[in-house]
Amino acid sequence: MARPTCNICGSSVFGDTYGEKDSAFLRRNVRCEGCGSLERHRLIFEVLRLRGLLSGNRRILHLAPEECLATLFRSRFGSRYLGADIDPGQFPFAVTRLDLCRDLPTLAPASFDIVLHNHVLEHVACDYRTVAAGLHRLVKPGGLHIFSIPFLEGGFREALDGQTGAERTARFGQADHMRIFSPGDLAATLGSALPLPADYDATRLVPAERLRAINVPEAAWRGFNNNAVFLIERQEDGQTLEAPTPATQPASPAPRPARPDGVLFVSANGIGQGHLTRQLAVARRLKHRPSAFLTMSYSAAIVRDLGFPVHFVPHHGLTGEEPAAWNDRLAAEIGLLLEAHHATTLVYDVNFVFDGVIKALGEHSGVQAVWIRRGMWPAHHAGYIGAGAHFPIVVEPGDYAGECDGGPTVADRAKTRLVPPMLLIDPSERLERAAARQALGLPQEATVILLDLSRSANPDLARLHARLLDDLLARPDLHVVELQSPLTGSTAARHPERHHRVTLHPAYANSRAWDAAIVRAGYNTFHENIAGGIPTLFVPDESPDMDRQVDRARWAESRGAALLHRIGDGEAQRAAALDRLLRLDIRAGLTASCAAIAGAGDGWRNGAETLARMLEGSFDEGGVE
Amino acid sequence: MGIFGWLPHRGPKPATPDDAPEQTLAIYASQPAQTAIIVTLIGIEAEQIDEIIDVTARRFGKKHKIVYLTDSLDFMRFRDRNAIFEYLPSALEQKLHAAEICWNAYLARRWRLLLSKWQPVHVISYGRNIDAFLAAAPPMTVRTDR
Amino acid sequence: MSAALDVLFVADVRFEGGTSTALAVEIRTAARAGLRTGLLAIKGPLLGLPFPMHPDLRRLIDEGLTERIDPDMRLHARLVLIHHPTIIENRPTRPLSITSDKLLVVLHHPMYDGCGRRQYDLDRVVAHACDAFGSDVFLAPVSAVVRDSLPQRLPPYAHMLEEDWGNLIDLDDWAAKPARQPAYPVVIGRHSRPDPLKWPTAEEVLLAYPADGARFRVRALGADAFLAEKYGTIPPNWELVPFTWDDVPAFLGTLDFYVYFHDPAWSEAFGRTILEALATGLVVILPPHFALLFGKAAVYGEPADVERLIDGFVRDPERYRSQSEQARRFVENNHDAAIYADRLARIMAAPDKAVAPQGGGLFPALPQRNVLFASSNGIGVGHLAQQLAVAQRLPPGLTPVFATMSYSMKAAVQQGYQAHFLPHHRILDADPEDWNTCLAEELFELIAHLRPAVFAYDATAVFEGVTRALGAFPDIFKIWVRRPLWRESHRVFLDFSDRFDAVIEPGELAETFDHGPTAACRKETFLVPSVLHLDPAERMARQSARAALDLPEGMTVVAVQLGSGANFDMRDLRNALLAEVLRRPDTIALEIRSPITPEAAGLERLGERHRVVELFPSFRFSNAFDAAITAAGYNTFHEQVLGAIPTLFVPNEADEMDLQASRARWAELTGRGWLMRRDYDLGFAAAHVERLLDPVERENVVRRCRSIAWTNGARDIARYVEDHARIVRTDWDITKLGSL
Structure with a gap:
């Protein structure tokens, strides 16, 4: 097969992306040496080319204009092309100053045939949904809103201020990111401001052979990722704020405010620490998502000692409350914590699932529910297995002695993801x-x-x-x-x-x-x-x-x-x-x-690490079978 | 045409413009002794030109330079007889090319130049006289698109 | 009558090379987009030499893709595009009745060149454009480099166009060169106008274009003797190809690398030739200052880097291929003519449809204009005949008018032209000075009344009276048609060359024998092929001609035309030759008299088979002749030569004639005729005639004559006249015109 070629400038020499050595966004051999284009630029160019959009007098709004595209647009569209950015001085060509948080009203609605921006929305220092919707309004009916954004697993999260560069890098992927998007909750976040598709497959835009030929690697083809290109046609009668209902997740009944995605760990553990410890093991391995704990364990202090917010709810056995009332209260507490910590994931580690937890999950159906359910159950806990219905994701930390597990969990492995044993601290630590x-x-x-x-x-x-x-x-x-x-x-x-x-x-x-x-x-x-x-x-x-x-x-x-x-x-x-x-x-x-x-198998691997990556990375790797 | 038709009209000089020509051309400025007579031969048949040249040359050629003013294209006749001549396009030619130049203005001007150039002591007319010729010159017609 | 156009292009159409080619691309693309366009030709101050209209632009008019515009036309254009600021740096010398919705001046060069010299006065450009067309002026720089050179504060009525008017190239004309991996010896090359400034200094040239024949072959288009003047010896591995309009793409296809370095004294504004090289997908090596214009499409360095850069590509074929692709893609992306239609639509900012033509859709005809042909010619009819040749080839919109000193003036009238006679001073026995004074006055009157757009003068001698009259009409385009092969004694007339806007030299078959005064001036003239009044192909067929002349078949007809003999007595020679011709039983001697031959000048008939006819033009009948004896x-x-008539030439060697003997000598030495000289060869008349009548000899001559490739220069002159009859002059400053 011939060498892949940049479809914009014709060069066939590629290098690596720029950025920190261990950045999550580093990719090899995708940056065109001739014009600096990345996969998304080439994909965008290819789509425009295939649709005949590179000629004719179109009005283009191009934010943070990349030179590889800007030069060509200027040549072809002349004065109809508007390159804009909050800091025009950084560009070697003329760019108009535009502060997306303030200046969008200065542009006439429905005045552009194409609005284009790549990796801009994560930088805006204001409500990104307002900006996104505002940009969409600038597109003429029948025109295209084209953009790409960065993604990390672990749910959407943002912080407009109060973070250092290092903290932003750790949480959002880059020192100047105000936020980071996440594939799992895209519909609930950006999807509430723009009519986004439910899924992404680049081969629907450009044939696979052609994608390879222009060096858009397969890794970027499917699933929402940094090089996924959104191509949204502006409909006749204005914008719609309703996110399309994805098949797997029912739409929330009420509009939700913006939510960064924290993780709420819920455990019982009156005396012991086992469940809590496993949750702590996962929490301390989360790089980008904040964690909060609701526990009934008296060992709550150790949670605080490890730096996580913890909320103690004593079991009704201790308080003497009516179980029903207590469960309601539990549900309410969970709800409050979900809100307060902007948590979009609830991780539960108890054999028995309280009604209050079920109720809370029912009331927050957008929340991703994960059940860490270790094996070795006593036989009489079999009835608890059914609670798995409330948890789309069940994770079973491996047990060295697993071969002698005769408990109820063994039979319920159908949707269980098996991970290596979970420990708070690796032996090597x-x-x-x-x-x-x-x-x-x-x-x-x-x-x-x-x-x-x-x-x-x-x-x-x-x-x-x-x-x-x-x-x-x-x-x-x-x-x-x-x-x-x-x-x-x-x-x-x-x-x-x-x-x-x-x-x-x-x-x-x-x-x-x-x-x-x-x-x-x-x-x-x-x-x-x-x-x-x-x-x-x-x-x-x-x-x-x-x-x-x-x-x-x-x-x-x-x-x-x-x-x-x-x-x-x-x-x-x-x-x-x-x-x-x-x-x-x-x-x-x-x-x-x-x-x-x-040391058997591949040596020690910590299941807490695996689960943490799952919560932040992709599920594509699948659990260890 | 009989001989009578040839008799020169020795009448008064033809009307000249009231104002003298702006500048003196005088083809014989360096030879002040040289005088000239203009003989107009407008509308004369080509065969008669020979006779008129002979006659006038005999009559006036010794004392004056004779300049014949003709609308004939048959220049060789003059050439063969060593006769000096000036040419003015005939009425027919003027009509044919009326859209290209304003004849009445041009020819009037040309006549004055000729007078200034030759400073004739006499102007003798055979055939049509110069005034009638000039008066009959057409103005510029509008060109018709082909 | 008023007319409407979508786009009016205003330009000096004589620029060679890129400027005109670029304009042609614009016009063609606009036409293809369905826009109605017109072209108004400006004679600007930059080009002093008599360049013709660029063939690419001429072709557009011929093919009807654009309308030739006359400055007197009343016209409205949606967009007026003035190309090149220098053409409007002086005021147009005549008023225009052209209005527009938008007026643009395309700036091809930065205001200041590389050495800081100002290239044009922006204030004047804007003011004059505004005055001439009556609207505000939009400045359209071709690149960011030009844009940045403009002042922050623009002159009044000037605005900056938001976008650049980038150079465009029609990629259909520039196919990608064949894909080829470069290997030593690599072929490096370049193309440019023949100008020594476009080449680097002698110190650097061998670095950029190495003389190492084992590794490099250098091919340069647009290179000739001037390089030897600049550098001394040319290395053997250099191949110099003279400048040509055609087939540059094929030339570029033979190269592996395109290397372009120029003299530091030259300021390259854009470098269209570079764009052409990039379009074909060449790997282009340039000095660093071009990086602003071409980015990564080319490779940059000093001359000393060239070998190393080339080596890098030879070693890495993939990189070569990648760079080649980038070059062509750059042109496709940013300079493809296809984007021009969109650009125009944007600028015109009106609904994207062609203007609705007024009144039936036909564009109004060009206004009639007179062309005044002036010639001397006491003797013979040569000059007049040449002018008639041109006049007949003018288009209907131009009316030839003749003013001649020739006694054969009748010929012009008979062809339907207005004609005036100017007697020569010799006939008048007048002092030349007095005569010139009169002549000046008389010509002045005629010109004032005729108002010709073009004055075409055909004579060797230029009279004072003529130049004085012409001096009163600075705006008329003045052409001197001047045949070569002058005697040295005529050199003095060369001084008059600068009184004319153009000197046109009709081709001389015997040009290699021309060492006369005009030979050195050829570079400053517009050279055309030989001019004939009548094309050889337009002659009567042999049978018809013989029938018309009552010449029976089976007889060998020898045409004899030894001139009027007025200044060079040929009588004895004539008689001798005729006698020889008539000695044979099967010959007919057809003596052709010109209308101005003095009567009875010793031309008695020498026998029955000696006929005397008066024919003008005799050439029309010359298919009837088997041989000829002529001056x-x-x-x-x-x-005779172009008509392939085997001829014994007897030159008229009078002092005032051109060097006829040289012509005849050329003919003899190239097998296209024979030479016989009155003073030298009288004794050999028999031998000459014998050879003349030899069928084998004649056949050889015919064959050699027919091998000459020729087109009629009269056509070129006519087109030249046509192209200059409707120009607007800005090559002089009319505000400085004082009283006469």
């Missing part, structure tokens, strides 16, 4: 052993054991925890680390030097500090320890409403990756388990087996 |  020990005030040379069984509502575990603490402290030279939480309360240290109570969050970041751990087998802890290669004695919480921790622990034991002690086991086994845990060679073997499990 | 005056000579 932990402090090195020496640094961690120093941070925790632990001696560098001693043997340190983490004991963390009491931060639960299970009284058996609390009792076992106390016994183990005594056992451990009775052995000379052993240091014991306990994790504090609001639930543990403050008790006195049992040993002045060898008993450490740590409140550092997240504890896992320091987990290289201990040589072994005695923990429960909840999802997060289990995967932290296995992926982290920490020699562990799992004591599963076998409360009926917990996930099937005992299955996980057994699985790990069967793989030689951990030791297992169940509450029902006697004292002798307990002591034996401890002895084994304290043996160096045993620990080495456990670590090796953990490494084998964690 | 070698211009008319006769060219008739």
